Amino acid sequence: MVMFAIANAVLSVFPIVSQFRGIARDDQVKILYGIDPANPPDFPGQPLAKFEAKWSRGGSKDYPLWYERGGYVLDGLPLYPTKPDNPFPFLYPPFAALLLAIPSSLGPYGCVLFLVVVNILSWTACVWLASRLAAGDGPVDVTTVLVPSTLWALFVYDMFHVGQPNLMLLGLVLGGLACLRSGREIAGGALFATAAAIKAFPVVIICYLLWRRYWTAAASMLVGTVVLLVLVPAPFRGFERNLDELQLWASRMIPRTDAEGLGQRxxxxxxxxxxxxxxxxxxxxxxxxxxxxxxxxxxxxxxxxxxxxxxxxxxxxxxxxxxxxxxxxxxxxxxxxxxxxxxxxxxxxxxxxxxxxxxxxxxxxxxxxxxxxxxxxxxxxxxxxxxxxxxxxxxxxxxxxxxxxxxxxxxxxxxxxxxxxxxxxxxxxxxxxxxxxxxxxxxxxxxxTAKPVDGSVPLDSRFQPVRDYTG
Structure with a gap:
């Protein structure tokens, strides 16, 4: 645990320092309280363009974007440009922007620290859940904990450096799988729904749930996704406005197979x-x-x-x-x-x-x-x-x-x-x-490691007792 804490500290130092330096160099850093929410531009954030460009030179990658979009929620500004020729700077569903309002309310420094801490907690959860799930019913060997984290350290570091939420999404999915293993399908479906509502691609897991007859988990995921995308943002964004933004996001983000590529960009x-x-x-x-x-x-x-x-x-x-x-x-x-x-x-x-x-x-x-x-x-x-x-x-x-x-x-x-x-x-x-x-x-x-057709003992029984397992 001491080594893991040291690794977390090392991976988080450079992103924090680089972003703080970028913020300190820019006297324009602020949430968009200067824009009139009643008459916003079609492509919101024009006064923030200079701020975002300057902060980006500090190596902060997506952190300015998260701070910016959370500010749009706080100020009641539109999340996506409506003109077809304007690409989306923010490719996530409205629910994700709603979550970003929390760190954005803390100011630029607080926003960076908040998101780095989320990544630290996510990595810790992922390592613990991955090792427990990999071991099945058996004990967790120290090699199972240390070697994967070492091999994948650069990918984990990139989550701190870029500021993307993929490590958190993995933690949600692994948590959902752990719930399935323990028979808590409603909780598992809710975790899968949260991941899908933040960044859409985890939604495909519902196909697996249906095939493996996790009916309760599939229903929980479906209901949870609808609630998070449609109902949760409504008190903050307005019901009709949220539906309009959700529809706009879906229409522009659904993958296409034409010459223009897959979705945006x-x-x-x-x-x-x-x-x-x-x-x-x-x-x-x-x-x-x-x-x-x-x-x-x-x-x-x-x-x-x-x-x-x-x-x-x-x-x-x-x-x-x-x-x-x-x-x-x-x-x-x-x-x-x-x-x-x-x-x-x-x-x-x-x-x-x-x-x-x-x-x-x-x-x-x-x-x-x-x-x-x-x-x-x-x-x-x-x-x-x-x-x-x-x-x-x-x-x-x-x-x-x-x-x-x-x-x-x-x-x-x-x-x-x-x-x-x-x-x-x-x-x-x-x-x-x-x-x-x-x-x-x-x-x-x-x-x-599956049970043989004749019902005899699997090959790995020396390390893991076989029991009736219904999932």
Whole structure:
């Protein structure tokens, strides 16, 4: 615990210092009390543009945006631009903006500290929940706690540096899975609903709940999501206004398969930084510039340096045809997951741990946008694999699991240590293939630790007593 506390302190120091320096350099930092809420501009935040640009130079990434949008809620300003040609600076549902009003009310320094503390608590919860879920009914080995956090330290640090909520979302999902294991389906569904209402992509977990017959959890998640998106913001934003903003957000954020890309920010959606199945698929199936979001150098004459497109496509399909192919591939992967799941009567706590690792990995890959920080979610699959590499009774299995982890980590590290252009390795989807390799290892252990068809003892019974398990 002492080492973990030190790690938390180290990871949080640089983001806090860099953001505080950025705030201190900017005398324009303030919430938008100078804007008339009765007559706001279509694209709110014009007086804040200078503040955001200056603060961003301090390396604070998304922290100014969170402070800004929370300020919009406090001042009753519109959250999204209504003109179709204005992109969304804030890509989250209105409920997320409502939550951001809490740290924004503390001022810029308080906002940063609040969000850093949330990340510290989230990381602590994720490590504890991941190790407990990975161990099933067995004891938690110290290796299961320390090794995954060490391997994934750069991803965790990025949550502090960028300020994204993905670590908190992982904690909510792992908490929901822990509730399922203990039979508290209503609480589990509520945690899943909270994650989906903050950042939409976790909503796909409801498909798993329905297939595994967690009827109560699925109903709880559905009702909870509606309550959080529709009813909770109503007292603060107004019922009709919240519905209008929710509808506007949904209409502009639903993924598209046309030439403009997936949802908002078309160039970024198809660029090498996006490692989702949809983005890599489009890069393979049609000629899209994998470096389309590159920052071009401004020349002395005011023009920009020429840009060399990066193409990695094997085919030249239309956007619609590519979208159809990708949907078929995604459906095939989902069907394959269903087919390889152990039957209901063959499930064990250990097989469920690996099954949930596959689920979480697929949730990341199935998101239309999966930037590098999304893969902090793979902290849990890594924890499962590390645990099996330590406790599996077969020496060959332990070695094979360590080998899978080693190759996967190398593939992930390629993006970190090869950031120079051109980004061919990343454009070909190194994170995607590393994730698929992890899925292969998880499936191996999921099948290995399930109850055999004849009802005999699973292979891992030396370390974990088998009991009747109904989920």
């Amino acid at each position: 078309a160039a970024q959606a198809q660029a090498w930084k996006n490692q989702s199945l949809f983005s890599v698929g489009h890069r393979f199936l049609r000629p899209v510039d994998a470096d389309g979001d590159a920052v071009r150098e401004k020349l002395p004459d005011g023009t920009y340096a020429p840009h060399t497109p990066l193409y990695v496509n094997f085919l030249d399909l239309s956007p619609t045809a590519a979208g159809v192919v990708i949907m078929f591939v995604a459906a095939a992967i989902g069907l394959g997951f269903i087919l390889i799941m152990p039957a209901y009567h063959r499930r064990t706590p250990t097989s469920d741990s690996a099954e949930w690792g596959v689920l979480i990995t697929l949730m990341v890959l199935a998101s239309p946008i999966a930037y590098y920080y999304y893969f902090v979610w793979l902290l849990y699959p890594v924890t499962v694999l590390v645990h099996r590499a330590v406790v599996d009774p077969a020496r060959a299995v332990r070695r094979g699991t360590w080998a899978i982890l080693a190759v996967s980590v190398v593939l992930f590290a390629i993006m970190i240590f090869t950031m120079e252009v051109p980004h061919y390795i990343q454009a070909y989807g190194n994170y995607l293939w590393a994730s698929f390799l992890m899925i292969g290892g998880l499936v191996w252990h999921m099948r290995r």
